[in-house]
Amino acid sequence: MRAIVQDRYGPPETLTIAAVEVPVPAADQVLVRVEAAALNAYDWHAMRGDPRVARLAMGRSRPRARIRGRDFAGRVEAVGADVRQVRPGDAVFGDLGDANGAFAEYVCVSETQVAAKPANLTPQQAAALPLAGITALMGLCDVGQVKPGHRVLINGASGGVGTLAVQLAKAFGATVTAVCSTRNVDLVRSLGADHVVDYTRDDFAHDTRRHDVVFDLVGNRSLAALRRVLTPTGTLVLSGGGVYRGGSLLGPIGLIARGRLLAPFVRQRIVVLTTAPSRQHLDTLRAHAEAGRLTPVIDRTYPLHEVPQAMRYLEGEHARAKVVITL
Incomplete structure (x- = not known):
């Protein structure tokens, strides 16, 4: 599969597109074919390894998570043996947390970190939510x-x-x-x-x-x-x-x-404030979105291979609301 990888901290030029193995879901995980992903300030900090004290958690000399990105929306392709609440074919959205990996064609994620996509949102809008x-x-x-x-x-x-x-x-x-x-x-x-x-x-x-x-x-x-x-x-x-x-x-x-x-x-x-991805919060966001109380605002969209350009736009302080990657 195609993925945006990074092997050293630095500017957007350190992000490259590469062919990597499709991940295999563990017993408590689901495999999702990504339809959209979203950029966050977190992704900029992870790319730069900045502030430097944060490298104690992210990896001292290089990023511990090689594939960038947290937020995604897509369809479930396969589920692990212990998964009970998600099935293949389900449209979902979620947050990979510090594991990263959303800027790719497939992601593996715990079933506790995904929820049903809001029915009234596009995959791009749903990816902007988590x-x-x-x-x-x-x-x-x-x-x-x-x-x-x-x-x-x-x-x-x-x-x-x-x-x-x-x-x-x-x-x-x-x-x-x-x-x-x-x-x-x-x-x-x-x-x-x-x-x-x-x-x-x-x-x-x-x-x-x-x-x-x-x-x-x-x-x-x-x-x-x-x-x-x-x-x-x-x-x-x-x-x-x-x-x-x-x-x-x-x-x-x-x-x-x-x-x-x-x-x-x-x-x-x-x-x-400290946050962690959870299905409970994702379900609450879905309820607000489906009731018409919450609609993500998208500034720009970029294809997967233009993630470096998207990151450059984000860090240039011109972005408003969300910048989204489409696959």
Whole structure:
């Protein structure tokens, strides 16, 4: 099969297309023929091996996972002996997690990391949901505990996670303030944002509104600035790093570490978001999508052999919402 492989950390030119063996599913796995895959900021960090401290988990001298990509949608080709909830022919979507491997014609994945594709979404739209959608869902629901009437600020509202977070926050009954650049103001408004702050003109930290939840997806502001727009007992959810362009030891991990250190000493909740792929969250995303409450926004699509160009577009900070690979 064809796959995008990488044998050393570096720029998009280190990604090459190669012929590799079709994987064989283990007893608890399913084999999926990939119809679409999606890029995430995670994929950029994994490609660059940046920040450098992350290489302790990803591989010190070279990527431990040779095939890039996490998010995918496709059809099940075969199942392992112990698989009970997925059958050949099923249309599914999922997240491979740190194992990677989605930029390929076939993937093997545990049945606990896939779910039935939303019936009203194309494979391209479904592939754009898993990692970004789970991040948005966990940040707002599991951690932020957003309820009707809550005021939510989303810093980085036009990105892959942000565009989904705006829609989910509205679905939960919140009043949403979205922070983005000038060119994305109309986009986030069309997704349901009640208030939009154009960061090229205004500083949300000086806004008089106070929010029950601040969801930081960028990592470009201090803890003091983020806490300033919270209510006294509000929740700050840290999942930043979107504007970090590499070249340091810690990168956005520095802000996250400071948040963890400060959290026990303040009334406001400061929570560092960690995510993991699960069928339960994928099923919830499917339910929201099929009910018309959640529609992924796709900026551009590229064929498999143009993954390096897609990654270059992503890291150039021009991408809004999701960039998708078609097979």
